[in-house]
Amino acid sequence: MIGTIADFHFLRPYWLIFLIPIALFWWAARPRRSFGLELPKEIAPHLAEALKLGAEEHRRMRPIDFATIAMTFAAVAVAGPAWTRAPNPLIADTAPLVIALKVTDSMNETDIAPSRLERAKLKIADLIEARAGAPTALIAYAGTPHRVAPLTEDANILRPLLEGLTPAVMPVKGDAAADALVLAQSILGEPETAGTVLFILDDVDPSEMPELSEASIPLFFLTMLPNGQSIAQLEGQSRATVVPFTGDNRDISRLDRQIQSAYSSALGEGDRVEWQDRGWLFAWPAALLTLMWFRRGWVIHTMLALVLFARPDGAYADGWRDWFLTPDQQGQVAMNQKDYARAGELFEDAYHQGYAKMKAGQYAEAAEIFSQIDTADAAFAEGIARIRNREYRPAIAAFETALRRQPNWPEAHYNLEVSKAILEEVESTREQSDTGEESGIGADDVVFDNETGRGTDTTRQSEAGDGAPLSADQWISSIDTDMQDFLRSRFVLENQERSQ
Structure with a gap:
């Protein structure tokens, strides 16, 4: 909450100058309080107050008050209040993730049926499914790390490669977790969004921990040990998130949430990410207050007809978005709703349109x-x-x-x-x-x-x-x-x- 207050600002503060004429308009247009003759002091105070002319009119809200509040909300909305950062619309909604899978003989232990390695593959498949549409890369490591698949949003590329990973394909035995981290960082490179690395393992060589502890990017560990057993080397790691294996999808759900949280935190720290305009939150109360003007005597009744039937074809129900959003903005709304086929038809920007059509298959x-x-x-x-x-x-x-x-x-x-x-x-x-x-x-x-x-x-x-x-x-x-x-x-x- 404190961080939100500290980050609050206006993207277009010059629009706030309209608050001055709004206040002057309210002061000039609102009827003044008018009392009748002074009543004798013998009358009870509560009766005298009720008998004064204009008392009731002063207490109740008048149309000009609702109009002023609505215009105030509208001015604040147009000024662009912002307190959170928005991701770049050209990149995925989640951070790039590099999965580093340990492929050693110890991972063939059957204390987790059918084996630690086979169950780890299933967990990776579940995580890919949960992160549908997000860029994911795969690394296999033992004594040396090897890139199995680059960052890709297509799970079909990862699955067959994942099935072929066994200790027999690894040319060098050992535990090169630190080298795997270096390879993961090279895969992430300099992306437009914050990336994360997930290690799926059953143990860590103590000699590898110094490099892992000093990682500059968020690290996550999924420990493939039965009954929630922990890995001693990973205990007390304040800069890493350790998630124990579970027989259900709780570990995958937790990882997905934690990765999303790390991504959001990184976006808040990056000046290259634009601020998210929250003006629409203030536009809603302005619109609701404007509805009060449709009460009898408050506004000309033809205003409703002008708003609803201004278009010659009368297509106000389906085409209202055209009044407020550009085609590219409508396409982005459809993308956010994962309606990729419709987004591909709405976008005018060629790159956005092609990306949406590719997402739609x-x-x-x-x-x-x-x-x-x-x-x-x-x-x-x-x-x-x-x-x-x-x-x-x-x-x-x-x-x-x-x-x-x-x-x-x-x-x-x-x-x-x-x-x-x-x-x-x-x-x-x-x-x-x-x-x-x-x-x-x-x-x-x-x-x-x-x-x-x-x-x-x-x-x-x-x-x-x-x-x-x-x-x-x-x-x-x-x-x-x-x-x-x-x-x-x-x-x-x-x-x-x-x-x-």
Whole structure:
């Protein structure tokens, strides 16, 4: 409460000058108190007061009083009272989160069924679901940390990678929690919003604690131990939040609330975040007081008709927002209500419109909009939309465009490599499926015109029945490459690059 009072200010204080003419108007327009003749002193005081002319009129509220109060509220509302900061509308409503999962042999203990690691994966899936639409990255660490997935709002990217994490894929045994924190900070980089890091673990090497204790960003720990057991090294950590494992979703709900709270606190400390205009809170009482003017004798009855039927088409019920909000403001309202499809139709700003359509699952339309914006962010967003729409070649081209416009962009580099890897797997699987190496279909059923293009232009001859070509989703689901092998190879390669 004290902080709210200290932060209270007006965004447009010059509008408060209208309080002066409002006060003068009230003073000049309000009827003066008028008493009749002095009554004899023998009359009882309470009777004399009742007999005085104008006494009742002085006591009751008059129309001018309601009008003055309404105008005062309106002037304060227009002045823009503010005491809290508002997040940037271009970023997610929650802070970026990096999840650092400990993947060691100890996490295979079965004191939490089916195992600590498998239950931790389920907790991560639940947290991703609770943070739907929020950017989340995943790190796996043992003796070395490895980025499994960059910051992404698409849970479908995280889930298959999460399933492939086992101690066998980690190239070095140990506990490098401090190095995982450094990697998490590099992933967060310099975001527009405050980021947080969540460690999911069952123990911490004491030698790692000094670096964790001095972290400059909020840290959260989910301890994967049965019966609410604590980790001694984490006790007394004033700058970290420790949440014990629970068999239900209480731990996830608590983490979600705590992360949101840390995000809100960080927004309040950042001067780069705009103040939230709370004038609408004062506009409501002004509107309610204005309704008093519709009493008989208080206002011309035609005023209601002028307000409600001023538009020629009479569309006052559905179109009232057009009187007060711009299309982009209406689109943001729809975004806040998670009505992304409607927001995509309301926005006039191209980037906002494309983002809303991508959130609504209209990836083709979103990609087309982003392709017409000449910025690195738009090209990156186009790549995300293309890859979600299974358009891997255009996605690669979009990420390459983003890197041309903004070189040394880690996320764009990473997504470019992921797109190429997915395209490689899809086309390899398509070749195996089409040539019959795996499915048993005759090699003569498919003819490739160009081996270098790997089936970009093909002619397929199939018999009637079940010979329909595989869809992109079927290609992906039929990929034989084990995710554990993929992650193991990638982690080994990363360690080799670090040692060079």
